[in-house]
Amino acid sequence: MAGQTERMSEPVTWLLLAYRIPSEPSRLRAGVWRRLKALGAIYVQNSVAALPQDPTAERALRALRAEITQMDGGTAQLLRADALAGGADLVTAYNTARDEEYTEIVSRCRDFVTEIETETAASHFTYGELEENDEDLTKLRGWFDKVAARDRLAAPGREAAAKALDECTHALDGFAAAVYAADTDAP
CATH class of the missing domain: 1.10.132 (Topoisomerase I; Chain A, domain 4)
Structure with missing residues (x-):
């Protein structure tokens, strides 16, 4: 348990996927949402999902970003971020x-x-x-x-x-x- 507490007190670096997908067809949005949910991502706000940084998460988000950018009208950016405030949230x-x-x-x-x-x-x-x-x-x-x-x-x-x-x-x-x-x- 002590290791868990220490780990939680360290700052977490996050991977943020900010994306935009056309509203139609809705299956595209639903597919992205399902993939992010399966990865364990949380939404910081609409179309901005976050995961703690690690190599597996980065590979998955890079692949998802590539898929989104191949969608007609889809755009996505993958960012690495440290929380300046609100990290505990x-x-x-x-x-x-x-x-x-x-x-x-x-x-x-x-x-x-x-x-x-x-x-x-x-x-x-x-x-x-x-x-x-x-x-x-x-x-x-x-x-x-x-x-x-x-x-x-x-x-x-x-x-x-x-x-x-x-x-x-x-x-x-x-x-x-x-x-x-x-x-x-x-x-």
């Missing part, structure tokens, strides 16, 4: 976006554990159910990994999401043991 906005994603993961993990409990209460100990739940947990882990990869500023919600995933793993392990026991007990 940017960090807070960035971490809030990650925490919202982590909160969603925690919620889905609760649903996962509830599903395991429901199947256990119904004694629905089948390999098919085990496989389905294992796939669901794999998806949750993949989602967490994607969010964690873009969590470059140590959002506080990460710990709760990691703990929720551990609880899912524990629940699935218990369910698997019950499936194996039911298989052994079967005539």
Whole structure:
């Protein structure tokens, strides 16, 4: 935790993508918005997105800028910036976006554990159910990994999401043991 606190107190250099895309067709705007969201970018204002600087973010934003400039009427500039004032607000906005994603993961993990409990209460100990739940947990882990990869500023919600995933793993392990026991007990 100390490393996270130190990291947060250091000034963050930001990459800013300022772009303009014609309003029609709207799919172009939506596509850019989806790409920026997938990268974890936050909007500083309309058509100005920010990411903490790192090589991966820079490559992605350079590629996106190139795509925007190829659009009919599209323009884009990629800037490197240090906040002279309001830097903590940017960090807070960035971490809030990650925490919202982590909160969603925690919620889905609760649903996962509830599903395991429901199947256990119904004694629905089948390999098919085990496989389905294992796939669901794999998806949750993949989602967490994607969010964690873009969590470059140590959002506080990460710990709760990691703990929720551990609880899912524990629940699935218990369910698997019950499936194996039911298989052994079967005539």
